[in-house]
Amino acid sequence: MRKDGFEKELIGKNWRLTYGAAIKLDKKDKEIIKILGKKGRLPLSTISKKVGLSRDGVRYRIKRLIDADIIVGFQAIINPAKMGYQFVTQAFFSLHNLSDAMEKKFQAYLCNLGNTSYVSSTSGRWDYTAVFLSKNPGHFEDILRNIRKQFPNIIKDFETTHILQEYKYEELTGLV
Secondary structure, X not given: OOOOOOXXXXXXXXXXXXXOOOOOOOHHHHHHHHHHHHOOOOOHHHHXXXXXXXXXXXXXXXXXXXXOOOOOOOOOOOOHHHHOOOEEEEEEEEEOOOOHHHHHHHHHHHHHOOXXXXXXXXXXXXXXXXXXXXXXXXXXXXXXXXXXXXXXXXXXXXXXXXXXXXOOXXXXXXXX
């Protein structure tokens, strides 16, 4: 457990975006979110100095932001290339002949692959998009082949694109 008492970890592949009424944030809440977004392991004392609140005030606000599901967890951002995953590929899937049960099975399969970093349902031509990390083109081909073998009756079409370079990666703190 962390010393500051915030033990909630990012739910990761099981986290879901929830919709509803927007929650009012004041200037101090936004400052705290920006600070945590850049360096989530800062001690409360450092955050309190930066925003001009007491440690207890910062602790209270962070707990409130967690309880309101504005902050859904804390995570390390890794560099996949340094871990041997040199290829990042986005895949788009168009599905057909889909029952609710089969759609849930497809979602779970994509989410539980060890190489998946992102999965979403989408509108438009593609029903789902997913981002996969792989060691080389052959490794990605194996991942895609296994998906297609698992779901031959529902995958109508797919398309892939390799991500060559990311120019911006931000954990949504830019919204505040």
